[in-house]
Amino acid sequence: MASSFQDASALVAEARRLYGQMFGEEAPQVAVCAPGRVNLIGEHTDYNQGFVLPMALPLVTVVVGSRTSGQDVTIATATGDADEPHRVNFSLCSDGSTLAPGLPSWANYVKGVIQHYRASPVPGFRAVIASSVPLGGGLSSSASLEVAFYTFLQQLKPDDGDKVSKALACQKAEHTHAGVPCGIMDQFVSVLGRESHALLIDCRSLEATPIPLTDPGLVILITNSNVKHSLTGSEYPARRRQCEEAASILGKDSLRDATMKNLEDAKDRLDDVTYRRARHVIEEIERTVQAAEALKRGAYEEFGKLMVESHDSLRDLYEVSCRELDELVSAAMEVEGVFGSRMTGGGFGGCTVTLLQANAIDRMILHLQLWKQTWQISSHLPVFGGIPVTTVAC
Numbered sequence: 079m080a081s082s083f084q085d086a087s088a089l090v091a092e093a094r095r096l097y098g099q100m101f102g103e104e105a106p107q108v109a110v111c112a113p114g115r116v117n118l119i120g121e122h123t124d125y126n127q128g129f130v131l132p133m134a135l136p137l138v139t140v141v142v143g144s145r146t147s148g149q150d151v152t153i154a155t156a157t158g159d160a161d162e163p164h165r166v167n168f169s170l171c172s173d174g175s176t177l178a179p180g181l182p183s184w185a186n187y188v189k190g191v192i193q194h195y196r197a198s199p200v201p202g203f204r205a206v207i208a209s210s211v212p213l214g215g216g217l218s219s220s221a222s223l224e225v226a227f228y229t230f231l232q233q234l235k236p237d238d239g240d241k242v243s244k245a246l247a248c249q250k251a252e253h254t255h256a257g258v259p260c261g262i263m264d265q266f267v268s269v270l271g272r273e274s275h276a277l278l279i280d281c282r283s284l285e286a287t288p289i290p291l292t293d294p295g296l297v298i299l300i301t302n303s304n305v306k307h308s309l310t311g312s313e314y315p316a317r318r319r320q321c322e323e324a325a326s327i328l329g330k331d332s333l334r335d336a337t338m339k340n341l342e343d344a345k346d347r348l349d350d351v352t353y354r355r356a357r358h359v360i361e362e363i364e365r366t367v368q369a370a371e372a373l374k375r376g377a378y379e380e381f382g383k384l385m386v387e388s389h390d391s392l393r394d395l396y397e398v399s400c401r402e403l404d405e406l407v408s409a410a411m412e413v414e415g416v417f418g419s420r421m422t423g424g425g426f427g428g429c430t431v432t433l434l435q436a437n438a439i440d441r442m443i444l445h446l447q448l449w450k451q452t453w454q455i456s457s458h459l460p461v462f463g464g465i466p467v468t469t470v471a472c
């Protein structure tokens with residue numbers, strides 16, 4: 079990915095420097111990277127077998143390291159959560175007991191990937207992680223960590239799997255070791271995302287359709303509310319359970335198979351909350367298909383309208399937004415040249431994504447600063463393929 083190269087190479091240099099400090103002069107044998115993602119539309123639809131429309135980002139996680147002769151593993155992160163130790167040691171043993179989830183919690187993502195690696199047992203190694211994906215920001219730092227680590231293991235001991243099986247193994251790692259019953263979107267797009275394209279993913283068939291994003295007149299803006307979500311809490315699993323319950327009451331395998339007519343017909347048998355959760359999912363799946371068609375046709379006004387409908391539904395029906403995200407979307411929609419804006423990722427904090435005309439970006443950033451003086455522009459990203467992706471943090 080040429081346009082993420084600069085970012086990745088700076089991170090690799092940082093990780094190499096830390097590796098040198100920790101392990102002496104020896105240079106690491108392997109350096110790999112995997113991207114974070116922004117989801118343009120299709121939220122909380124992946125675990126309902128529906129459609130999603132994410133794109134890989136020039137924000138990446140890198141892993142550098144080397145195979146060692148024994149069974150010992152040492153891993154350090156240059157960019158972990160502040161309240162946890164940044165280094166972990168354990169020994170790989172035949173019964174797998176040292177891979178059980180524990181503390182520090184960031185190491186669980188790595189242990190999960192080792193456990194589900196298709197060519198296990200893996201050899202001992204030393205590794206250093208560095209990332210430009212914000213942690214817990216809804217841009218999928220966790221999947222980029224899992225996929226980067228899986229790629230690292232492939233360099234130490236090749237596996238025989240294809241890309242989809244790699245994404246599935248990384249998803250399993252998040253289920254078993256981070257306790258997040260996530261859908262397949264994040265790991266899938268981190269493995270299969272393409273430069274200058276969004277990816278329409280059918281989360282049931284796992285078919286992916288790349289949609290070009292190369293219009294020079296467009297910009298995608300990611301705004302980080304800096305409100306930290308905690309998806310491992312009870313909310314995400316609760317939403318998933320409510321969807322399963324709704325599908326079962328409707329007599330369907332998943333909400334992917336349900337229509338709004340099915341839902342309206344069954345309304346008396348559903349409590350109000352379950353009805354609203356199901357309505358979001360059924361309508362969001364439809365919106366995502368429509369949005370992908372609109373994007374292909376260059377119908378950005380229509381795409382933007384669907385983004386706003388998605389946000390409103392996530393706020394009112396699915397109840398996973400928060401005040402800061404709602405304010406960011408409202409502020410964005412006041413700016414001329416903005417097509418649409420919505421929260422992105424699981425919610426309860428994290429980022430918004432906005433689609434706008436390239437010539438409106440300065441106006442947009444100024445407006446955000448005026449709207450709330452505490453919102454500060456902290457970073458801009460380079461062009462990712464065809465469309466510039468710009469990030470700001472509030």
Ligand code: ADP
Binds near residue numbers: 156187308423
């Ligand atoms: P998101 O995937 O949206 O960023 P998650 O809550 O799913 O949010 O994952 C964030 C967690 O992933 C972090 O709290 C940390 O445990 C782990 N993580 C991600 N990237 C790194 C990293 N570079 N170093 C250490 N831990 C990381």
Ligand code: MG
Binds near residue numbers: 218220
């Ligand atoms: Mg995550």
